[in-house]
């Protein structure tokens with residue numbers, strides 16, 4: 001997502017976590033960070049791109065067909081698409097998309113969102129059928145979302161949008177890598193994509209566990225470990241744990257923030273402070289430490305993606321502690337706390353090739369709700 005220099009003076013005063021009133025008008029990076037994490041079980045923090053206007057102008061000249069810059073679109077015209085998308089997120093993923101839809105509307109209204117809309121019947125009073133937006137920072141681009149209305153959802157139409165956003169990102173100075181996890185893209189693993197030479201797709205699964213299964217899970221004794229609520233002072237140790245846990249891991253191919261402590265820090269800031277993977281829910285987030293509570297061995301972080309739906313945003317256990325039941329117990333405690341809060345379902349996402357995590361989740365009663373894919377383009 002892009003906030004362009006043309007951002008209007010419209011005031012965005014209260015966006016963010018409930019009860020957290022902040023004037024974000026002067027703080028573009030915060031808005032971007034929050035934005036970047038929107039919608040997804042996707043894990044990124046991306047800030048403001050630089051020198052974007054020139055590239056976009058060039059691109060918009062090139063696209064005189066059904067693909068139009070989002071900045072030329074009236075926010076009200078996006079209404080029907082966002083409404084349908086909100087219904088789809090609820091139906092497909094039990095996810096309340098309304099906060100994300102509101103932000104899309106606001107940023108489109110401010111002409112501050114980098115992306116494209118897909119038009120149908122362009123010659124006779126055009127109608128919007130889909131949209132996609134993106135953000136770029138520090139050599140990396142992220143497709144924030146791509147949604148095509150059901151009646152126009154064909155791989156060809158989606159690819160037209162994908163081609164436009166990728167083209168714009170490749171024209172952003174310095175961008176060499178693009179990541180994306182588009183939850184509602186059709187046939188994510190079977191389609192052809194633009195820039196195939198640089199492309200790699202990783203199958204992922206969206207899993208859910210119902211309350212009835214959560215209630216059957218019994219505690220596991222871990223004599224050398226203390227499990228306590230995860231609080232923000234653990235943030236730095238957690239960033240180090242994440243970087244260590246994902247070393248050489250398939251997920252670090254998908255999200256390059258897992259490859260370094262600084263990347264993991266940004267990832268964490270995103271999930272704790274911004275509502276991208278739902279609203280962070282401290283009471284269901286846990287840290288597994290040694291008995292004195294000094295050394296961090298594992299974490300399970302949780303959020304709410306709807307008033308009655310929980311989500312596990314991160315679970316990891318230090319390599320030397322794996323296979324001892326710590327992952328199970330951390331996740332079990334998060335699930336139990338979410339259930340006690342009134343959640344009837346808890347979801348999470350996992351890479352299909354992550355067999356140890358998948359077998360743990362399956363053994364706890366998680367079942368697959370949807371296949372999707374993580375896409376990565378890396379310019380070589």
Ligand SMILES: CC(C)(COP(=O)(O)OP(=O)(O)OC[C@H]1O[C@@H](n2cnc3c(N)ncnc32)[C@H](O)[C@@H]1OP(=O)(O)O)[C@@H](O)C(=O)NCCC(=O)NCCS
Nearest residue numbers: 245315316317322323324325326327328350356357359360
């Ligand atoms: C996935 C992950 C969190 C699992 O944590 P863990 O602490 O190793 O998990 P557990 O020990 O609870 O369970 C793992 C296995 O050990 C077994 N186990 C559990 N308690 C055990 C015990 N007391 N003795 C021996 N084995 C045990 C479990 O049955 C499970 O076996 P399975 O893989 O055949 O199902 C951990 O591997 C990890 O951090 N991976 C890297 C990050 C990651 O992939 N995170 C998940 C992203 S979606």
